[in-house]
Amino acid sequence: MKAFRKEVLVAVLILALAIVCGSGIQFLLTLQEIHRADQAADVLISETLTAVADYGNAERERCAAAAERMASLPQVKQQRLDDLHLELLMIVNPWSPLPEGYAPELATVVGDYLMDSRCAALAWQMIQDCSAYSGGLPMICSAYRTQEDQQMLYDNKVIRVMLEEYAPYEEALVRAAAEVALPGTSEHQLGLAADIIDEIYPYLNNFQETMPTQIWLSEHSPEYGFILRYPNGTSEITGIIYEPWHYRYVGEKFAREITARGITLEEYVAWRRGR
Ligand SMILES: [Zn+2]
Incomplete structure (x- = not known):
């Protein structure tokens, strides 16, 4: 009976050890994964920053070149661009x-x-x-x-002027137009x-x-x-x-x-x- 108890105890100890070791390994693997993800994020951030800087430089050069081209255009063409x-x-x-x-x-x-x-x-x-x-x-x-939106706003305003200011319809049409533009205007x-x-x-x-x-x-x-x-x-x-x-x-x-x-x-x- 005693020997049996001892065996059980050893088995429990081995099992406990296995669980602890397993968790430890799992923990180490997770840490490793986090570290890898962190490194990948660093690389991505640095690549993005480089790309943004490159884009900014290219954009600046593009703008400077465009400004130079503009300045070299004859006056008439510059005016035409202005008119656009x-x-x-x-x-x-x-x-x-x-x-x-x-x-x-x-x-x-x-x-x-x-x-x-x-x-x-x-x-x-x-x-x-x-x-x-x-x-x-x-x-x-x-x-x-849209034209319909404006029409609705104007109609509502006319009704409000009539109700709140006791204005006759013809007068309400004019007063409303000072605050809500007529559709199309x-x-x-x-x-x-x-x-x-x-x-x-x-x-x-x-x-x-x-x-x-x-x-x-x-x-x-x-x-x-x-x-x-x-x-x-x-x-x-x-x-x-x-x-x-x-x-x-x-x-x-x-x-x-x-x-x-x-x-x-x-x-x-x-x-x-x-x-
Ligand atoms: Zn407005």
Whole structure:
């Protein structure tokens, strides 16, 4: 009986030893695997960094070469290139409706919001940078609109004016148009405009201008090619009320120039035509 117990004890000890050794080996193998994965990640990171640096260098060289080619072009051709960008200055206001059948190439800004593919990524970059540096919470609340979208917004506004201001229908049509553009005359249909507000104060009224988002955007939007399209006191020229939330893409060069001059898009285009 004693001998039997001893055998059992030895067997248990051997089993315990085997389990401990097995776990130890497993542990060492896992460590080795982690080490290998770590080394592979290091190689990948270093390869990626090299690729990014190479891309940056190539891009810089490409830009420098393009700038050199531009400078060597005769004046007339330079002007023609400049004119290509003028399409970005297209005016759409109560007196200048959208061209018939205008259909911009669209791209996603974020979520369901779309804009002209030439500015969608820039708009998103601007919003992200604003979020990082302004201390506000920028939020897009309108971007590209179809004719039907605009019609619905306008119809709703007419109804609200009639109900809230007790205006007769004919008068409501006119009053509504000062705040919501008539279908076919909204910049949002161009795909080049976005309404950006601060999540802290998500209302479309003049107080919006005091929000950190608007303070930052009014200063930095030209860096991304956008202008504050309807500045205070310009509604006689633009046909739209002061909208401290409505940003329009015109390209960086024009945006910087328009903002520096402190004029509206209408005035800038008139000035360019008269040059
Ligand atoms: Zn707008």
